[in-house]
Amino acid sequence: MQFASSDRRSGFLQTGCLGCHATVGGIANPGSGTGSRLWTLGRVGGAHIQLMVSIFEESSMTKKSPVFALDVPLRTVPSLYPEPFASRVEGREKRQLGDFFGLTHYGVNITRLKPNAISALRHAHSKQDEFMYILQGQPTLQTDDERVLLSPGMCIGFPAGAGNANHLVNETTEDVLYLEIGDRTPGDEVAYPDDDIQALSVDGKWIFTHKDGSSYG
Numbered sequence: 001m002q003f004a005s006s007d008r009r010s011g012f013l014q015t016g017c018l019g020c021h022a023t024v025g026g027i028a029n030p031g032s033g034t035g036s037r038l039w040t041l042g043r044v045g046g047a048h049i050q051l052m053v054s055i056f057e058e059s060s061m062t063k064k065s066p067v068f069a070l071d072v073p074l075r076t077v078p079s080l081y082p083e084p085f086a087s088r089v090e091g092r093e094k095r096q097l098g099d100f101f102g103l104t105h106y107g108v109n110i111t112r113l114k115p116n117a118i119s120a121l122r123h124a125h126s127k128q129d130e131f132m133y134i135l136q137g138q139p140t141l142q143t144d145d146e147r148v149l150l151s152p153g154m155c156i157g158f159p160a161g162a163g164n165a166n167h168l169v170n171e172t173t174e175d176v177l178y179l180e181i182g183d184r185t186p187g188d189e190v191a192y193p194d195d196d197i198q199a200l201s202v203d204g205k206w207i208f209t210h211k212d213g214s215s216y217g
Helices: none
Strands: 001-008 012-017 023-029 035-044 045-056 092-096 107-111 130-136 140-142 148-151 155-158 165-167 178-181 187-192 197-202 204-210
Touching: none
Parallel strands: none
Antiparallel strands: 001 012, 012 023, 035 045, 092 107, 107 178, 130 155, 130 178, 140 148, 140 165, 187 197, 197 204
């Protein structure tokens, strides 16, 4: 009797003979669609080992080819902040690379800051890690402790719960381009030490309130 196991994420297929401990592996890329294909994987004891593979496309998975990051459409909503804070991040453009490819456990954005723009209100996350990598330009990183001029190739990370509120400010006359990565741990809370606003992640959406808990109308 033959058996087969498949790791869909790596595309590795393995077949063998129960009782004889003979196995042979092969790499397959079945592509999209449904149906079946015959793969010749190798020889054991002078006989060809073949495996009929049934291909099922999972409806929840959307396959996309590689793209240039700057070809991904801009986020349609420039800011999630309520006013008067949304207007303070004018000049910031986000392309949600992770969402474009259907990633759900963490977000990846490529963000452009035009001159005088800021990345966000200065903030700190309670449960989500943050990471930024500078691709172009020289933004100023402002934290609780310091102001540091960054340049391409530099990076910075902020562990969840560290409480070190931060943001980037483009104080130059040239655009800044950077990658930002963060996880999506439920129940995250965001503190904004400089402004009368706070945020809570509820069912994947951000709820913004005043620091006394009252809502923005």
